[in-house]
Amino acid sequence: MDYSRQALADHLAADYVTGTLRGPARRRFEKLLPAHPSLRTAVDQWQARLMPLTLGLQPQKPPAVVWTRIEQRIGGAPSSKPAAAQRSPWWSQLFVWRGLSVALTVAAVSLSVLLANPGPAQPPVVVVLSATSAPAGGVVPATFVASISSDGRAMVTRPLVNVSLEANRALELWALPASGAPPRSLGLISEKGTTVLKKGEVLKGASGLAVSLEPPGGSPTGAPTGPVLYVGKLNT
């Protein structure tokens, strides 16, 4: 970045943080931020410089109702159990599950194609794995569908759209224990077609499924090593 552009970025960031950048210009600037690290850095620096000014303000205790409303918004009463601290962020994030109801409709349609044989008396469990925002070179955002037999002993996975994968990469499926314990490998799955996995009780104790990008042959460590590309919640 040449000097004049850098100076302009710094001026804009200063105006933004001071609050004098307003209206449409402020909104445009905010849209630029995620894609422009240098702008982001300038903003971070100005925030670090100026925010201590707010120490001069007399603290104002907000009324209790604010916290009550926040608790309602974030779902549920506060829990004091520190067990949650064991969870990794990406599979405990509620927003990951958002929008799944829409995707489930898609899944229900594709399931009729997916399951060649008539199902058992109990309907299979269907899990839609949506693409996360994890960066992965060459991987097209897509959705996986996993259907699990009602006894939890077999699973069929299939991408709704073919995923293009680099030759030296593989997709590995993981069960995410509800307890917050580390993910359990269920094996490698095909990025193109149907994969049938036969495992004892794949669902046992699991609250979700995830697919990570791994070296050929799967994760060498027994835990996901690559970015998590798809994640879905078990609808039990």
Add this chain to the structure above:
Amino acid sequence: MPPPQDWSERSKDLSQLLARAGLGDRAAFAALYDKTSSHLFAVVLRINRDRAQAEDILQEVYVNVWRAASGFDAAQAQPLTWLTSIARNRAIDSLRRAQTQPQLQAAVANDDEETDVYDAVADETPGPLELLSRAADARALSHCMQGLTAQQRQSVALAFYDGLSHAEVAEKMRQPLGTVKSWVRRALMALKSCLEHAALGEA
């Protein structure tokens, strides 16, 4: 540039709480709220003086913090800086909406040419310049603020604390818009360079 000492001291244990909140720990999030909400409410209330709106803004801020906590990077920013920035941005955005449906402050009712909005509420609300001196424990920043001209200081204080736009600052200070813009800009650049020198001096 290392931020002033006390700011980082205060930020230190907040990092822990924020990290745990990012992992879904509600108790940590509640503790974070206890430790920071009075500060953020003051920041918001100073910019948007409508208490009901300020409460709504504070609510939005913490719901956002809960959702974004896992994305907080302690290597990039101090937690109190991060939290305060979120609160300020929300408050400034709320002003934009409020402007389309103008809100009358109580102080405006008996407003005339001679009345300063700060005089009207002076009893409970310190003026921006007083706030600057109260921030004195943010030592390097305070020292650098002293290096500004009175007009530069006042223009920055009005913009930063009260969320006034350039045009509003110009109106309040009864100065041409261009003059005020250049005061603010020069003030910020002088602050930046002063803080960078201060950081070098400490190193």
